[in-house]
Amino acid sequence: MAKKLKTSTSHQVDFVFHGWKSPCNDGSKCEYDKTTGLEVLQINTLQSLIQVLGYQKFKLSGKGCRIVYRGQTALYNTGNDEHGKYLFQPSALRKVRRDVALNATKRKVKNQISVLRKMVPRFTSVGQFSNEALEGLLQQYGIPTTWFDAVDNIWIALWFACYKSDNSVIIGKNPESRSFWHMVRRNPRLEEPKDRFAYVFVLGADAKNAELIDLRNELPSDYIRPHAQHGVMIRTRGVKSINMFSLVKGIVRVRLEDALDWLGDGGMLRPESIVPPPNYDSGFKMLLTSERQYAGKDVIRFPIYC
Numbered sequence: 001m002a003k004k005l006k007t008s009t010s011h012q013v014d015f016v017f018h019g020w021k022s023p024c025n026d027g028s029k030c031e032y033d034k035t036t037g038l039e040v041l042q043i044n045t046l047q048s049l050i051q052v053l054g055y056q057k058f059k060l061s062g063k064g065c066r067i068v069y070r071g072q073t074a075l076y077n078t079g080n081d082e083h084g085k086y087l088f089q090p091s092a093l094r095k096v097r098r099d100v101a102l103n104a105t106k107r108k109v110k111n112q113i114s115v116l117r118k119m120v121p122r123f124t125s126v127g128q129f130s131n132e133a134l135e136g137l138l139q140q141y142g143i144p145t146t147w148f149d150a151v152d153n154i155w156i157a158l159w160f161a162c163y164k165s166d167n168s169v170i171i172g173k174n175p176e177s178r179s180f181w182h183m184v185r186r187n188p189r190l191e192e193p194k195d196r197f198a199y200v201f202v203l204g205a206d207a208k209n210a211e212l213i214d215l216r217n218e219l220p221s222d223y224i225r226p227h228a229q230h231g232v233m234i235r236t237r238g239v240k241s242i243n244m245f246s247l248v249k250g251i252v253r254v255r256l257e258d259a260l261d262w263l264g265d266g267g268m269l270r271p272e273s274i275v276p277p278p279n280y281d282s283g284f285k286m287l288l289t290s291e292r293q294y295a296g297k298d299v300i301r302f303p304i305y306c
Helices: 046-061 099-119 131-140 154-162 224-228 256-263 282-293
Strands: 029-032 039-043 065-072 148-151 163-169 179-185 197-206 210-214 231-236 248-255
Touching: 039 046, 046 065, 046 197, 046 248, 046 256, 065 154, 099 131, 099 282, 131 210, 131 224, 131 231, 148 154, 154 163, 154 197, 154 256, 197 210, 197 256, 224 231, 224 282, 248 256
Parallel strands: 039 248
Antiparallel strands: 029 039, 065 148, 065 197, 148 231, 163 179, 197 248, 210 231
C-alpha cells in the first residue's frame, strides 16, 4: 500500500483513496490542493474514474456505508472551524461560524417547513410527507436547508461540476420579487488555468453518523427535479455541528476539458432536462401557484431556473 501523503495542514483526514493506483498507469494520483490543503485524487482517464469509484464502493460498502456524490465547479476556500477542520457546510449554515448559532438556524428551517405545509394543501398530512422529505424538497428547489444536495449517479455529479449558475435578482417592493438563475456550460477557454477543473466529492452515509433520504422515494414524480437529478439528501445525524466534513470520504478532480468530453452534449444532459423550468416541471409549477394563492406574509419565494 502506498504511503500516506504528508501535509502541514490541520484538517486532513484519511480519505478512502489512500493506496489506490491507476490500473492503466495514466498518471492519475493523489495531490494536495494549494489553496485549501485538501487531498484530491487527480483523475486523467474515464477508465480510471470508473475503476476508482468502484474501488471506494467496494471498500466502504462492507462497513455499511452508502456512497453518494456531489459535483462542484470549484474547491472553495471556506476556511476552518473552531477545531481547525475544513468547513463543509450545507446552504443554511454557510454564514454560521460557531455551533452556538446552530439552533437558531435549525428553528428557521423548521418554521419554513411549517409554512410549506400551510402553502401547499397536499403537504398538510405529516403522515404522508415527513419533515425531512419536505426540507429536502425546499433544498432541491433553491431554499437553504441543513441538507446537502447529492446524487447517486456519477454523470449527474460531473454535470454539476461542469455547469455554473448565473443569477440576477429582481429587487423592489413587488411581492413577486425573486431570484432568477440560468445554468451555463463552463468554457475552459474563458477560465484561468488554475480553475479549469471539475470536482466530485465522494460522501459516505453510515447508519450511525449520517442521515440520507432518497427524494425519488419520498416525493411524487410530478416534482421532476429530484427525479431528473437522481437526487438524494445527506447530512450528519442530528445536525449537532455546523461542520459536516466527516461525510467526505474523498475528493476527485478532473480536468474540465476531460469532464466536458466525457459527458458530451446529449438531450438528457441539457439544463432544461437536469433543472427543468416550471413549464416542464409540473410540481414546481404547483409550488409557484401555491405562492400566489397563499395569503400569509411568511410566503416562501422559490428561485426560478430558466
